[in-house]
Amino acid sequence: MSFDHIHPQSKGGATSFENVCLACRSCNEYKSDSTEGQDPLTGEVVPLFNPRMQQWSEHFCTVAR
Numbered sequence: 001m002s003f004d005h006i007h008p009q010s011k012g013g014a015t016s017f018e019n020v021c022l023a024c025r026s027c028n029e030y031k032s033d034s035t036e037g038q039d040p041l042t043g044e045v046v047p048l049f050n051p052r053m054q055q056w057s058e059h060f061c062t063v064a065r
């Protein structure tokens with residue numbers, strides 16, 4: 001595991017409990033300094049999940065197909 005800065009250091013994010021979470025190295029490197037991503041279903045650009053501010057069960061859901 002590695003420390004992920006939720007608000008990236010390169011964009012002024014602090015190394016503090018409120019701004020750091022654990023992530024596996026490959027996910028952390030893939031995320032890089034991104035803070036938002038494109039929803040593959042709607043195409044909408046949305047903020048990435050913030051584990052310090054959001055509940056996993058509310059951010060991610062299963063879509064019935």
Ligand SMILES: [Zn+2]
Nearest residue numbers: 023024026027
């Ligand atoms: Zn991972």
